[in-house]
Amino acid sequence: MSEEKWTVNFVVYRKKGDGEPHYQTFTLEVSPDEYVIDGVERIWAFHDRSLVFAHACHHSTCGACGMRVNGVEKLTCITRIRDVTKNGGTLRIEPLRNFPVISDLVVDMSRLYVGMDKVHAPAVHPLSLAPLEGEGIKPPRDVPMDGGKEYLRLADCIECGLCISACPVAGTAEEYLGPAVLAAAQLQGLKRAPDLAEVVDCVDGVWRCHSAYECTAVCPSNVDPGWRIMDLRRQVLAQRIKRWFGGA
Amino acid sequence: MSQFHAIVIGAGFTGVAIAHDLALRGFRVTVVERGPIANGTSGRTHGLLHSGARYAVNDQESAIECIQENQILRLIVPDAIEPNGGLFIAVDESDLEYREKFIQGCEECKIPIRELTPKEALRIEPNLNPKLLTAFTVPDGTFDPLRLALAFAATAKSNGAVFHLYTDVVDLLTDGQGNIKGVKVWNRANDKRFEIEGDIVVNATGAWVGQITSMAGIRVPIAPTPGVMVAYDKRLTQRAINRLNKPGDGDIVLPQRRMMVVGTTSFSIEDPDYVPVLPDHVALMIERGSELIPALRQTKERGAYMATRPLIGSGAPGRSISRTFKAYDHKETDNIEGLVTITGGKATTLRLMAEKTVDLVCKKLGVNVPCTTAETPLISYRKFYVD
Numbered sequence A: 001m002s003e004e005k006w007t008v009n010f011v012v013y014r015k016k017g018d019g020e021p022h023y024q025t026f027t028l029e030v031s032p033d034e035y036v037i038d039g040v041e042r043i044w045a046f047h048d049r050s051l052v053f054a055h056a057c058h059h060s061t062c063g064a065c066g067m068r069v070n071g072v073e074k075l076t077c078i079t080r081i082r083d084v085t086k087n088g089g090t091l092r093i094e095p096l097r098n099f100p101v102i103s104d105l106v107v108d109m110s111r112l113y114v115g116m117d118k119v120h121a122p123a124v125h126p127l128s129l130a131p132l133e134g135e136g137i138k139p140p141r142d143v144p145m146d147g148g149k150e151y152l153r154l155a156d157c158i159e160c161g162l163c164i165s166a167c168p169v170a171g172t173a174e175e176y177l178g179p180a181v182l183a184a185a186q187l188q189g190l191k192r193a194p195d196l197a198e199v200v201d202c203v204d205g206v207w208r209c210h211s212a213y214e215c216t217a218v219c220p221s222n223v224d225p226g227w228r229i230m231d232l233r234r235q236v237l238a239q240r241i242k243r244w245f246g247g248a
Numbered sequence B: 001m002s003q004f005h006a007i008v009i010g011a012g013f014t015g016v017a018i019a020h021d022l023a024l025r026g027f028r029v030t031v032v033e034r035g036p037i038a039n040g041t042s043g044r045t046h047g048l049l050h051s052g053a054r055y056a057v058n059d060q061e062s063a064i065e066c067i068q069e070n071q072i073l074r075l076i077v078p079d080a081i082e083p084n085g086g087l088f089i090a091v092d093e094s095d096l097e098y099r100e101k102f103i104q105g106c107e108e109c110k111i112p113i114r115e116l117t118p119k120e121a122l123r124i125e126p127n128l129n130p131k132l133l134t135a136f137t138v139p140d141g142t143f144d145p146l147r148l149a150l151a152f153a154a155t156a157k158s159n160g161a162v163f164h165l166y167t168d169v170v171d172l173l174t175d176g177q178g179n180i181k182g183v184k185v186w187n188r189a190n191d192k193r194f195e196i197e198g199d200i201v202v203n204a205t206g207a208w209v210g211q212i213t214s215m216a217g218i219r220v221p222i223a224p225t226p227g228v229m230v231a232y233d234k235r236l237t238q239r240a241i242n243r244l245n246k247p248g249d250g251d252i253v254l255p256q257r258r259m260m261v262v263g264t265t266s267f268s269i270e271d272p273d274y275v276p277v278l279p280d281h282v283a284l285m286i287e288r289g290s291e292l293i294p295a296l297r298q299t300k301e302r303g304a305y306m307a308t309r310p311l312i313g314s315g316a317p318g319r320s321i322s323r324t325f326k327a328y329d330h331k332e333t334d335n336i337e338g339l340v341t342i343t344g345g346k347a348t349t350l351r352l353m354a355e356k357t358v359d360l361v362c363k364k365l366g367v368n369v370p371c372t373t374a375e376t377p378l379i380s381y382r383k384f385y386v387d
């Protein structure tokens, strides 16, 4: 990190109870290599103790700190100030869209959790279910696995809700399962989990998606939901065809 | 079953585990937390489910607690744990000198270890320093900090506990004689202020316990002592990698999803409310981490953060229910009834800390219900948000 100092105007969305939402500006001296959440936390610590915001891990593993930064969905704990504004510039900080606002920068994401539960999205799963293309390590091949069992991994999806906020369809269709949920179904695969077909093969499932790929653009955690929704459609069709030709 | 009302301040690991234990033992429970769940030290840990091996030489009481709790947590909250295992590796002569003590310590604490030849170690973890001299497998794991805390909170909630998030405790209510009978709070989400009365207040605010006790005019000798951690943008090992030596700076490199996290350091501060991530500590992490995994040098930084331990001052008064964490019954230490403070410990030992604290609360109130948290599987963390 350099000794460089920038002055940045944080324009922050504020809302309390039934009160009218408004924006409030806080001018902060920051290091450009700090992360956006550091600035937000400093506003709370030194300028305004009434600010409400969510965060926990500060290193992109918990999914709590999603916000819209200058109109784009970001995990604020891994978004460097240098990458989203300039010295003397502005950072417009707003809560995620397509979820009800609880207060200021915090939204109620129960819509996402209900969906994840509906498709029984595992939080920990065998390594072979983790999409490793391109990135990360491969399971060691020549080593006996954990007592004959496969290695387990924490799922890639951190349930941050960025994809739902960015999705142009999720805003108008409240019942739409949304990208993260459909991706979780695709990851399990309809072959392994045929019961999921019922949940995802419906208007508010795979067929609601307009292939905008905004979800994939904002996903911070290697899930690529846009691609997975398209693949899930193929799986759904394959299963239907199998059924027509005398399957169960 | 008791119908006593317990108020827990703080929803970090300590607070949520206490809320869960109290609810299981039949208490009416209210949790007051000024942020979301685990926004303090708990969210910002490494995420190492300790096997105890780190403490097997210098602090065997901690080591034994860790290995026992490690095994319990794997059973009751598998949703939040990646059972990926760990290695202790020696990369220089001083590490190698620690080998004998390490083997003996782990044996005394019943921590299962197995020595690997350098070749074997490099085969299972090709990114380790190729100069490594020896390696031991240990039953470490990686936990997901938020979901570990949420699983306890969700289960507490399903047993009736009420959570007030984004709600600061701004003062304590007293009975006129200085005894504590509740809390004054400020809900920042709707800007409402109100009071909550209870039979006992449990102060589980970690590095902030002193701010709460000072509301009752009590000083506790807790020094906030933060440490820095850095996350790198690529997963380079399957297992948690520890340096085979006595605990020091930057000697844990933990895989977390697709990242590696290196930590940590230690320095003192006055006010834990905001702690800067010091650039020289960040530089030290890459220095130390790459001694274990050289490829870290070619890996991009993804995040840098800090968390604050509540270091317990030496000669601290108060009854030590365990040497590894501290619970004060302020009736005994300060002649103030109605307030218990708990601090210290580790994420790995959260359940045990809660058991000991709730034992103390039960004894004070004459409640005779045993702890069952070690045998009670937790419900899905998602149920915290969805009833």
Ligand SMILES: Cc1cc2nc3c(=O)[nH]c(=O)nc-3n(C[C@H](O)[C@H](O)[C@H](O)COP(=O)(O)OP(=O)(O)OC[C@H]3O[C@@H](n4cnc5c(N)ncnc54)[C@H](O)[C@@H]3O)c2cc1C
Pocket (backbone or CB within 6 Å): B009, B010, B011, B012, B013, B014, B015, B032, B033, B034, B035, B037, B038, B039, B040, B041, B042, B043, B044, B045, B046, B047, B048, B049, B050, B167, B168, B169, B170, B204, B205, B206, B207, B208, B211, B225, B226, B227, B228, B229, B263, B264, B306, B307, B308, B309, B343, B344, B345, B346, B347, B348, B349
């Ligand atoms: C750098 C570092 C790395 C660590 N890594 C590991 C690890 O890898 N493995 C491991 O097992 N352990 C680890 N630990 C230890 C572990 O993180 C801590 O023991 C644990 O998080 C402490 O939890 P707590 O609930 O006591 O404190 P906190 O999590 O800090 O909880 C206190 C809560 O009180 C709230 N609060 C404060 N004031 C008020 C108020 N006035 N009103 C309402 N609420 C309030 C705060 O918002 C906070 O949420 C690490 C610790 C540090 C410092």
Ligand code: SF4
Pocket (backbone or CB within 6 Å): A156, A157, A158, A159, A160, A161, A162, A163, A164, A179, A180, A183, A215, A218, A219, A220, A221, A223, A224, A225
């Ligand atoms: S799919 Fe990606 S963006 Fe959507 S919730 Fe999961 S991690 Fe977040």
Ligand code: FES
Pocket (backbone or CB within 6 Å): A054, A055, A056, A057, A058, A059, A060, A061, A062, A063, A064, A065, A066, A075, A076, A077, A078
């Ligand atoms: S705070 Fe956990 S993902 Fe950002």
